[in-house]
Amino acid sequence: MGVSGKRATLPGIGARVKRSWTDILAESHVAAVAIALLLAWSLEAAFAAVWGPLSHLLGYLMTAVAILDVPYFPRTLTTMDRLELLVAGTELFYAFFYLAAACLLSGCVYGTGPIRSLSQYCTILRGRNHD
Amino acid sequence: MIDRLKRALIESYVGAIALGYVFAQSIGHLAGIFATPIGGWISRTEYGGLAPHPSALPGFSLVEAVPELVRFLLLLLLGVVLLRWLYMEQPKS
Numbered sequence: 001m002g003v004s005g006k007r008a009t010l011p012g013i014g015a016r017v018k019r020s021w022t023d024i025l026a027e028s029h030v031a032a033v034a035i036a037l038l039l040a041w042s043l044e045a046a047f048a049a050v051w052g053p054l055s056h057l058l059g060y061l062m063t064a065v066a067i068l069d070v071p072y073f074p075r076t077l078t079t080m081d082r083l084e085l086l087v088a089g090t091e092l093f094y095a096f097f098y099l100a101a102a103c104l105l106s107g108c109v110y111g112t113g114p115i116r117s118l119s120q121y122c123t124i125l126r127g128r129n130h131d
Numbered sequence: 132m133i134d135r136l137k138r139a140l141i142e143s144y145v146g147a148i149a150l151g152y153v154f155a156q157s158i159g160h161l162a163g164i165f166a167t168p169i170g171g172w173i174s175r176t177e178y179g180g181l182a183p184h185p186s187a188l189p190g191f192s193l194v195e196a197v198p199e200l201v202r203f204l205l206l207l208l209l210g211v212v213l214l215r216w217l218y219m220e221q222p223k224s
Contacts, residue, residue: 019219028218029144033151038158082177090170097162 022109031109032121035102039114042098049091052084137217146217150210157206163199171195 025031063071077085102114110117140146172191 024214024218028141028150028214029147030150030154030214030218033148034154034158037151037155041155041159079178086170086173086177090166093166094159094162097165098158101158101161 026109031105032118035106035109035114036118038098038102038105039118042095042102045091045095045098049088049095052088141217146213150213150217153206153210153213157203157210160199160203160206164196164203167199168193168195 019027022031060071060073106112106114106117110120112120137146140149168191175189
C-alpha cells in the first residue's frame with residue numbers, strides 16, 4: 001500500500017495522472033472483492049472452529065433428552081478431543097487473521113471498517129446501476 | 132488482441148474478481164506462514180509418540196513455513212503484475 005506516486009491513466013480519460021496503489025485498488029473494485037472474500041472466509045473459519053465443540057454439546061444434550069438422565073462424560077480429554085481442539089484453534093486463528101486483514105485492507109483503501117465500506121460500496125453500485 | 136482482452140477483463144469485472152481472489156488467497160497463505168510451523172510443532176508434541184521413531188521427529192521448525200512463504204510471494208507478485216497490467220496501463224485503442 002505504501003507504494004504511491006505511480007503514474008497511471010484513469011480509465012476513459014486520456015490524461016496521465018498520479019494515482020496511488022490504494023486509489024487503483026479502490027477504483028478497480030479489487031479491494032472490495034478481496035474484503036468481501038476475506039470476511040466470508042473469516043465467517044467460514046469461525047463456523048468451522050465452533051462446529052466441533054458445538055456438535056459435541058448438541059450430542060450430549062440429545063443423549064440426555066433421549067435417556068432422561070445425565071450421560072457419561074469423560075473427565076480427561078482423549079486423543080481425538082485434543083486433535084479436535086487443535087483443529088478448532090487453527091480455524092480460530094485463521095478467522096481472526098482474515099478479519100484483521102479485511103479491517104486493515106478496508107482501513108487502508110476506504111478509511112473505514114470492512115462492513116461499512118462494503119455497504120457504502122453496494123449503495124454506490126446500486127446508484128450506478130439505476131442511472 | 133491483447134488490448135481487447137484487457138478491455139473485456141476490465142469491463143466485465145472478471146479481472147477485478149480474479150485479482151481480489153488472488154490477493155485474498157495470498158493473505159490466506161500469509162496466515163499459513165505462522166500457522167503451519169506452530170500447528171506442526173503442536174501435533175508432533177501431542178502425537179509424536181504414535182510415530183515409529185519419535186526421537187527422529189524435529190522440534191519447532193521454521194522450514195515448514197517455506198512452502199507457504201513461496202505461495203504467498205508468488206501470488207502477491209502475480210497480483211501486483213496483473214494489477215499493473217490491467218489498471219495502470221490504458222489499452223491503446
